[in-house]
Amino acid sequence: MKTLWNNYRYLILRRFTQLGLLLLYFGANAWGWNILMGNLSSSLFLGTVPLSDPYAALQMVAAGAVLATDIIVGALIITIFYLLIGGRAFCSWVCPVNLVTDAAAYLRRKIRVDDFAKKQPASRNMRYWVLALSLIISLMMGVAAFEFISPISMLHRGIAFGLGFGWASALIIFLFDLFVLKNGWCGHICPLGGFYSILGKVSLIRVHHTVENCTSCMKCKTVCPEQQVLHMIAKESADVLSGECTNCARCIEVCEDEALGFSIRKLVKNKKSGE
Amino acid sequence: MLTQDASNKMENRAVSDRRKFILRMARSAGIAALGGFVWSAYVDEVTASQLLLRPPGAIKEEDFLSTCIKCGLCVEACPYHTLLLAKPGDNRPMGTPYFIPRDIPCYMCPDIPCVPICPSGALDESSVTTNGVLDINRAEMGLAVIDDESCIAFWGIQCDACYRACPLLGEAISVEYKKNERTGKHAYLTPVVHSDICTGCGLCEKACVTEKAAIFVLPKEVAMGRAGNYYIKGWDKGDEKRLENAKEIKTKTEISKDSAVDSLNSDSGDLY
Numbered sequence: 001m002k003t004l005w006n007n008y009r010y011l012i013l014r015r016f017t018q019l020g021l022l023l024l025y026f027g028a029n030a031w032g033w034n035i036l037m038g039n040l041s042s043s044l045f046l047g048t049v050p051l052s053d054p055y056a057a058l059q060m061v062a063a064g065a066v067l068a069t070d071i072i073v074g075a076l077i078i079t080i081f082y083l084l085i086g087g088r089a090f091c092s093w094v095c096p097v098n099l100v101t102d103a104a105a106y107l108r109r110k111i112r113v114d115d116f117a118k119k120q121p122a123s124r125n126m127r128y129w130v131l132a133l134s135l136i137i138s139l140m141m142g143v144a145a146f147e148f149i150s151p152i153s154m155l156h157r158g159i160a161f162g163l164g165f166g167w168a169s170a171l172i173i174f175l176f177d178l179f180v181l182k183n184g185w186c187g188h189i190c191p192l193g194g195f196y197s198i199l200g201k202v203s204l205i206r207v208h209h210t211v212e213n214c215t216s217c218m219k220c221k222t223v224c225p226e227q228q229v230l231h232m233i234a235k236e237s238a239d240v241l242s243g244e245c246t247n248c249a250r251c252i253e254v255c256e257d258e259a260l261g262f263s264i265r266k267l268v269k270n271k272k273s274g275e
Numbered sequence: 276m277l278t279q280d281a282s283n284k285m286e287n288r289a290v291s292d293r294r295k296f297i298l299r300m301a302r303s304a305g306i307a308a309l310g311g312f313v314w315s316a317y318v319d320e321v322t323a324s325q326l327l328l329r330p331p332g333a334i335k336e337e338d339f340l341s342t343c344i345k346c347g348l349c350v351e352a353c354p355y356h357t358l359l360l361a362k363p364g365d366n367r368p369m370g371t372p373y374f375i376p377r378d379i380p381c382y383m384c385p386d387i388p389c390v391p392i393c394p395s396g397a398l399d400e401s402s403v404t405t406n407g408v409l410d411i412n413r414a415e416m417g418l419a420v421i422d423d424e425s426c427i428a429f430w431g432i433q434c435d436a437c438y439r440a441c442p443l444l445g446e447a448i449s450v451e452y453k454k455n456e457r458t459g460k461h462a463y464l465t466p467v468v469h470s471d472i473c474t475g476c477g478l479c480e481k482a483c484v485t486e487k488a489a490i491f492v493l494p495k496e497v498a499m500g501r502a503g504n505y506y507i508k509g510w511d512k513g514d515e516k517r518l519e520n521a522k523e524i525k526t527k528t529e530i531s532k533d534s535a536v537d538s539l540n541s542d543s544g545d546l547y
Contacts (some may be wrong), residue, residue, distance in 0.1 A: 029351050041370070042346035042394050050394050056344055060395075063341040070394035071344060133307060137315045141322070143340045148318050148369050153345065157360060157370055161347050164362025 010249035017093050025160040040094070040156045041147065042074060050074035055195040059144035062135045079199065085247070087200020091186060091193050092225075092248035096155050100170050101186045104177035105225060114182060122181055124228065124244070127194030134191050146191055183225045186246075193244075200243030207240040207251060208263035209233060220251035220260060239265050321366075327373045328475065328492060330358055331381065331414035332390040332398040336494070343397035345370030349389035355382050358389060374416075376477020376492050383411045383442050383476050412443065417475025417492040418499060419448070419468045426489035428465045431455050437466050437490045440482030447473040466490065470499060 005012075025043070027033035037044045042052040052074030057067060082090055092098055108114065137145035147153060151169035158166030173185045186193055209232050216234040221227050229242035230251065252260045322340050330349050333339050349372050350358040357379045361367035372389075374381060387409050390398045403413050419437075423429040441448045448466050455461040466479075468490075477492045504521040508514040 029347070032351075037351055038346035038348045038394075042344045042348070044348060044392070044394070052344065052346075052394065060341060060344065065338070065341040066396065068394060068396035071396075074394065129303065129307060130310075133311050133314070137311060137318065141315055141318050142337070143318060143322055143368075144344075145314065145318050147345060148321055149314065153370060154363050157345070157347065158362065161350060161360040162362055165364030166362060169363065 007253050010253055014093050014248065015099075018096065018099060021094060022096060022156070022159050025156070029160050039153070039160050041153055042071065049077070051078055053192075054079045054199075055192050056144055056147055058195070059134060059138040059146060062138035063142050063144055064139075065144075082196060082199055083203050084205065086203045086205045086245070087196040087198070087243050088193060088246040089200075089203075089205075090196050091190075092246035095152055095192075096159065097152050097170070097173060097190075098186065100155075100174050101177050101183065101225075104174045105183060108178050108182060109222070113179065122184075122188050124188050124226075126188050127191055127197070130189055131191035131194040150192070151185075152190070152192060187225055187244075197243040200245065201241075203243070204264055205247060206263055206265045207245060207247065207249070208261055209236075209238055209240065210259050210261075211235065211237045213257045213259035215257050215259075217256070219254040219256075223250045223254050225250075233259075239263060241265070322368050325367060326494060326497060327367060327371075328376065328417050328477070328494060330372050330374070330389045330398055331383075331387055331411060331416055331474070332393075332400060332403040333416070334397060334399050334402070336496070339397050340368060340371070342395050343371050344395045346394065347372070348392045348394065349398060352388040352392045354384065354388065355379055357381050374477070376480040377488055380477035380481040381414075381416060381474075382478070383414070383474065385409070385411055387411050387414075412472075412474060414474040414476070415495055417477070418470050418473050418495045419475065419477075419479050419490050419492050420498050421466060421468060421490045423465070423489075425485055425487070426466070427485060429463065431457065431461060431463055433464060434484060435464060435466070436482045436484050437479035440478045442476060442478055443472055443474070448479060470495075 021036065024033065024036040025039055028035070028037040034047045035045070037047070038051075040053060041056050042050070045051055050070040050073055052071045054075040057071055057075040060067060060071070134146040151166075151173055154166040154169045155163075158164065177184045177186075181188060209230075211232075211234065214234045218233070220233060221230050224230055225248065226242070226244045226246060229240050229245040232238045232240070247262075249262070252262065327336075329336070329339060330353075334342065345360070347360045347370075350360050357374045358372045359374060361369055361371050361373060363369060367373060387403055390400050390403055390409070393400075400409070402415075403410060405413060421437075426434075428434045435450060438444070438448050438450050446469065448468050450464050451467050453463040453465065455463050475492045475495070480488045480491045483490050504518065507518060
């Protein structure tokens with residue numbers, strides 16, 4: 001039992017926050033709870049504190065909307081929050097699509113799709129292009145472009161307000177990730193992930209690798225949804241500084257040699273050692 | 276010889292790298308163009324003007340679409356479950372609030388819970404406020420329109436369901452009396468909607484007794500025409516004010532070069 005907890009503690013906590021947040025949003029609409037009202041685009045915490053998706057706000061600015069104070073304050077709160085705990089912590093701790101893509105990645109490993117699909121045909125930088133494209137289209141069409149096609153909002157809004165055909169978007173992402181492209185949606189396309197990646201470049205909480213403990217088993221790389229961020233494994237002791245790391249902590253759990261753990265990034269570089 | 280060979284190889288690689296780079300750029304541009312085109316076509320289609328009724332205080336549809344952050348707080352605030360959030364498959368701008376009055380109309384709460392909670396300003400509190408107090412009667416969600424072909428009151432059958440259901444009884448809908456010439460001894464009591472008062476709440480549409488409502492709410496821009504600046508009620512001082520902002524529209528044709536008198540006196544050939 002203790003090893004089970006040790007091996008899955010962050011996974012359990014992540015599922016707990018993901019499902020807990022969904023339950024709070026669902027409860028707000030279904031039973032009138034007021035802990036967290038609204039949805040991931042914009043919410044009201046305890047009936048007073050506004051929280052808003054900074055990427056949605058950015059698109060609205062591009063679309064030419066005048067942002068209300070509540071939206072600006074809400075977006076700032078969220079921005080500061082993710083600057084502290086890691087930009088893409090949203091992706092692995094909050095976003096409901098993560099449940100879908102994690103399931104697809106798990107199944108993909110189990111049925112060994114990658115044994116015969118070794119070559120990844122797409123660049124992970126695609127998300128930044130999609131991000132730029134979303135802002136350009138928002139500018140041209142005068143509406144927040146990604147918000148109209150976002151499977152994240154579709155799924156999340158669907159759970160709180162009624163799904164409609166929203167399940168189809170989740171199914172498409174699942175099949176795409178399973179058969180077409182490994183970590184396809186979250187790791188390649190999603191512009192919200194791209195946005196939080198940029199934010200995460202400077203965020204505080206980071207995964208740290210201690211090379212002295214590493215036995216080069218590479219279990220961390222197998223399980224990581226953004227393998228490229230773990231380039232230092234078995235090579236040097238360093239923080240995982242890439243903003244693309246989602247702080248999901250699966251690497252920390254699967255590591256049996258305590259070579260990985262959370263740390264707070266060193267803001268001031270040590271000049272002597274160059275760290 | 277050896278150095279020659281090596282430099283040749285270098286050159287080859289440089290060329291192929293450049294080609295690869297150009298190919299990659301072209302490919303990315305192609306994918307971006309394709310994606311961008313499909314994406315904007317979809318957004319354009321889905322945001323095209325629709326017969327959608329928005330919550331009270333909603334700003335102009337075009338601005339509403341860019342300002343609403345689709346959080347659903349208005350939907351949660353509505354005590355009657357009137358407001359809905361457009362789902363995928365509803366064929367409405369995704370995630371934006373609307374209501375279907377024949378199912379659940381707006382009951383026009385005096386405290387308008389759906390409006391002050393809006394974080395984005397897509398629902399504008401000031402547009403439903405009179406002298407600092409919330410005033411739902413100022414809402415302009417739509418306008419009730421009557422199809423007098425299917426309205427049984429216009430057949431001569433007595434029905435005032437919509438008139439009775441209207442929360443602004445006698446103001447937004449009044450009843451007109453007219454002699455029923457067919458029988459010679461009965462009256463038509465027909466409903467008339469007054470567009471300056473009607474808020475578009477849809478209680479009339481909900482109450483309408485016909486199979487498909489003969490009175491129904493449409494967005495105001497859809498339901499109403501516009502006379503424009505060419506036609507003014509000269510006897511109405513208020514209406515004349517509209518001319519203050521009127522813009523001149525000049526039509527220039529071949530005969531505009533001459534004065535009006537000249538073209539009248541010349542051969543009619545000029546006119547054609």
